[in-house]
Amino acid sequence: MENIIPRRIYDFLKAYPPFSLLPDDLLLKVSQRVLVQYYQPRQEIFHQGDQPGTHIFIVREGAVQLYRETESEAFLVEQCDEGDVFGIRPMLAEETYALTARAAEETLLYAINIEGFREVMEAHPQVAFYLASNYAAGVGQKYKTANPSQLFLDRSDRTTDNFALMEVQSLERSKLPVTCPPETTIQEAALIMSAEEVGSIIVVNPSGQPVGIMTDKDLRHKVATGKMELTASISDIMSSPVITMPPTVTVADVQMEMVKNRINHICLTEDGTTDSRVVGALSEHDLMVMQGNNPAILIREIRRCKAVEALRDIRDRAEQLLKKYIFQEVSIAFISTVMTEINDEIIVRCIELAEADLASEGQQHPGAKYCWLALGSEGRGEQLLRTDQDNALVFEDVPEDAYERTKNYYLDFAGRVTHLLNEVGFEYCPADMMASNPSWCLSLSEWKQQFSTWIHKPEPKAVMFCTIFFDFRPIHGDRSLSSALTTHIFEALDDQEIFLVYLGKNALQNPPPLTFFRNFVVESSGAHKDEFDIKARAMMPLADAARLLVLHARVGMINNTFRRFERLAELEPQNRELYEQAADAYEILMRYRALQGLKKQNSGRYFNPSDLTKMERINLRNCFRPIKELQSLLNTRFRLALLS
Amino acid sequence: MFRWFKKKPPPPDPNAPAFWKAYLESMAATAYDKKTPIEEIGFVVFDTETTGLDVQEDQILSIGAVRVKNWQISVEDRLECYIHQEYYPDGKTVAVHGILPGEKRHSIAESEGVRRFLEFVGGDVLVAHHAAFDVAMLNAAIHAAGGGKLQNTVLDTGVLARRAARNPQLARPGTFGLDHLCDTYRIPQSDRHTAPGDAFITALLLLKLLHRLQKRGVDTLGALRSAPGMGL
Structure with a gap:
C-alpha cells in the first residue's frame, strides 16, 4: 500500500467539515499537500494585521485561541479544539488577519495550502458556503450571498410559509419556477439551483416552454459520480420530455402523476402541456409540506373533541407531526405557525369545555366580556414543545357592585381552563403566571393600571414581569380588550421612554457564551461550564432584544421573535443584515431546542456540549455572534452603560 | 568551516557508483555544525521494515521517511518505498508488516530503494527509533549496492526520550519503547x-521531544548530539 502518510491525514480530515464534504479522491489529493506544524504553548501562529498567509489551519491536537487585540488589551474571541478550522481569511478575502492566533497548549496543526484548495471550492460550493458561515461576520461579501443558516439546517422554502392550514384542494400556489436556457452548463445550472435553493431546474426554450428538467438526483447520479463533466451542457443530462400539468390540479392529482412516472418533480404549465409556458414547479417535499401529517385534520378533531383525554392524545399526535417536520427540515416559520395554530385550538377547546361545565352547573355568566391572553412563548407563537403554561385574562370594566361577582366567575373559569390545559400536558406555571391567579385575572382598567405601574416603577421584578406579559396575544374572546391594552401601553411608553432603558438593561443580563470547547461551554471570561442553557443564554436574549426594539418602534401585533426581526429589518435598513441574521439565528435555536426536546423527551432547554456534533456546535456558536452584536446595538441605542 | 562531528570523508573512489558519488557530494555541501540551531536543521526521520532482526541474515522490505524542519513536516516531502526481496529467511515476520516475499506490487529493487533513500536524505540529520539497527540494515544494503557507510549524523529518539524524561534512572524497562512513548506523548x-x-509517528515524537529538550537549553545540533547516552 502506498500513501500511508497522506492516508493518515485523510483519515483525520474526513471526519471534520468542510473536508467531510469533499469526495474521497479530492480529499486524498488535499491530504498529500498538508503541512504538519508543531506549536509550543503560547506560541503565535499568526498575528492580527499580518498579511494573509498561504495556508488555512485545522487543529489536529491541542488547542488554539483567537484574540482580537486593541492597543491595551486582547479579547478572547474563539477557542478551537481538535477538528476546528481557523485562519481562513486568506482564502476568502485578500485581507490581513483580523485576529491573532496563539497555541493554548502544545499543538499540532494541519496546514492546508490555499493554492489548489480554491479550485476545490469553486467545484464544491458547499465548501465555500461552509467556510463563509464558519467565519466571523464582516468578511467580504463574496461568499455571503447564500443564507448562512441554509446550508446545515436547510430551512426549506420560504414559499411554504404562507400555506393555509386548510386541506389543499387546488394548488393555487406553487413555487415560481427556476429556469435556464438549454445551452447552460451543468455547473452554471447547479449554481443557480443553490442560489435559488431549489432541488430542480427547468430547461426552457426562448418562448418559455419546458424542454427538460434537471434535479438534484441527476447531479448526484450523473455528475458527482464523474460520468459527466461540470462543463457539459445541461441538455446532456436533463430528463426530457418534462412531465407537465396545469396549475389547477389538486394535491392528489400531482401525487398520482409522480407515482405513475416515478418522479419527484412536476412542472406546471399554462395549459398543462409542454407547448405552453412554465408557470410553476412542485416537488414531493412541497406536497409533504402542503399536506402535512395533516394539521387540518388534527384541528378538526380538536374542535370536535368532547373530553380532555382525547385532547391530550391529539397533542401527542401533533408532536409526531412536529418530529416529522423537524427531521424533514421544514421551515421553522411554517412549523411554528402550524404548532401555534394547534396549541391555540386546544386552548380554545379547553375554554369551551370549561364554559360548558360552568353552564351545566348552573353558574350564571356575569355578562361582562373577556379575552383570554397567551403570554410568554405561546404568546409569541413560538411554542413547539409543550412547556409550562403562561396566560392571563382581561375582562370588561363593570360597575363596582358587579366587580366581585365578575372576578369570581372568571377566576373559577380560569381555574378550570388551566386545569384542563394541565391535563393536556401544558404544565402549571411554577411562578403562577396564570389567569387563575387573582393578580393576573383583572379588568381592563386594572390591567392598564398594572402596566402603567410596571412602566413607571421599573423595579427588577416589574421588568421581569414585563418580559412575559408584554408578549400577550389574544386567543379567545373579545379582541378589542387586548387591543385597548396595546394602545394603552404605547401611550404609557410615550411619557416614560426611560422604561425602555430598564428593559434594555434586562436584555443584556445574559450575554451568550463565547464558544464550545471540548466538553465545555466557554464564557467570555474564559470560565468553563458543563451545561448550555439554550433558552437563557441564546433564545431569551434574542426575544428580549426583539421585544424592546419593536416597543421602541411602537410596532404592535407582531409577537413572534423572528417576525419581529423581519419587521425591524424593514424599518431600519441600515441594520437589515444584523436583524436578518438574528431572525435566522432564532430559527436555528428553535430547531435545535425542538430536536433536543424530542430526543430527550423534555423541554429541550439544557444541552451538554458533549451531546453535540462538531457541526451542531458550529451552528450554535454562529448564532452567538448576532446576539452579541444586537446587545451592543442595544447598549448604544439605549445608553445602557449610563445606568450601570 | 570546521565540521567537528563529521567523520573524515572516505577517499574518493573513482569506481564508486553514481548514486554514491552524488550522496557524498550532497553530504559535503551540507553546512550543519554544532552551533546550528534546531530550527535550521533538516531531520530525516525514517524507519525500515525488515525480514527479521539479524543484520547479517535479514533484509529490508520497506523504507519510510519524512523530513522535519523548522517544526514542520511537509507531507509532500516524504519517501515511501517497498523493496522486492526474493530471499526470505524467516516466515514469522510476515504477520507484523503484511509484506509477503516476492510480492511485486509497487515494489522496487533493493539497490533502487537505497538510491532513493540516499537522494532523499542528502546531508540531513538522520533520526530513527533505536536507530542503530536501522542504520546497520541500511549500511548493509548500501554496501550490497556498491556504496560505503552512511556519513550522516544520527539521532535516536529512544535516547532523546531518555534525556527528556525527568528521572530516566527510575524508568521501568520498556518506558522508552515506541509504543510506550506514543502513549506518554499522546x-x-x-x-x-x-x-x-x-x-511519521517517530517524526511527531521527535517534534515533542525537541520542544522539551529546547526548554532545557538543548537547542543546537551540538547539544542534541552530546552525552549522556549519545546514540552512535
Missing part, C-alpha cells in the same frame, strides 16, 4: 509496523 498509533507509518 500520539495516535494507527499504521504501526509499516515503515512510513512508524516514520
